[in-house]
Amino acid sequence: MTMAETEIASFEDLLAATRADDAPKRLLVVLLRVDSVHRREADGSEAPLQGEGTLSPVAAHDLPVDDALSFERLVSEADEVAPGWSFLMTAVLAGRDRVPATEDAAPHLQRMATAVTSGEGLAQYAVFDRFGDAVRLQPAETQ
Numbered sequence: 206m207t208m209a210e211t212e213i214a215s216f217e218d219l220l221a222a223t224r225a226d227d228a229p230k231r232l233l234v235v236l237l238r239v240d241s242v243h244r245r246e247a248d249g250s251e252a253p254l255q256g257e258g259t260l261s262p263v264a265a266h267d268l269p270v271d272d273a274l275s276f277e278r279l280v281s282e283a284d285e286v287a288p289g290w291s292f293l294m295t296a297v298l299a300g301r302d303r304v305p306a307t308e309d310a311a312p313h314l315q316r317m318a319t320a321v322t323s324g325e326g327l328a329q330y331a332v333f334d335r336f337g338d339a340v341r342l343q344p345a346e347t348q
Contacts, residue, residue: 216276216293216337223270223297229304230270230297235317236283236290237332238263260342262294262318263287267310270297276337292340293333294321 213219223230239258264287268274283290298305298313320327332340 213331214339216279216295216333216339218339219295219297219331219333220270220274220276229300229302231267231300231305231307231310232270232274233296233298233310233314233317234266234268234279234283235262235294235314235321236264236266236287237261237292237294237321238287238289239291260292260321262321263290265314265318267298267307267314269304276333280335291335292342294327295331295333296329 213222223232237260239260264283266282266286268279279293283293294317296313296317298310300309317330319325320330327342332342334340
């Protein structure tokens with residue numbers, strides 16, 4: 206079974222699938238913030254719409270997939286660079302005979318951030334909340 210065929214329900218599942226073969230890899234991470242969307246009430250006040258918001262990339266990072274990589278470490282580092290993050294959007298970059306370098310990861314991280322800001326589909330990425338649970342992000346329905 207390939208990683209694409211593996212059900213990813215948590216960050217730990219992603220790590221297990223990534224480590225299942227010996228190919229050297231880098232984990233690509235874009236931290237996302239959710240900006241609440243508000244609805245104007247009849248009395249003129251504004252109320253946030255539950256479960257809706259606008260995603261913004263706030264930081265990007267890449268790490269080698271090694272034994273030191275853990276969700277706890279990732280959250281700790283994320284909280285240092287972008288304390289208000291809501292989701293981790295991830296992808297895995299495989300190398301052939303070496304772990305890809307940060308320079309190799311940069312264009313992929315840029316593409317991931319652009320996908321968020323341009324409203325492209327995010328289905329090809331694994332997204333996790335602050336607890337390491339996989340989440341599915343989808344565009345709001347237009348009326």
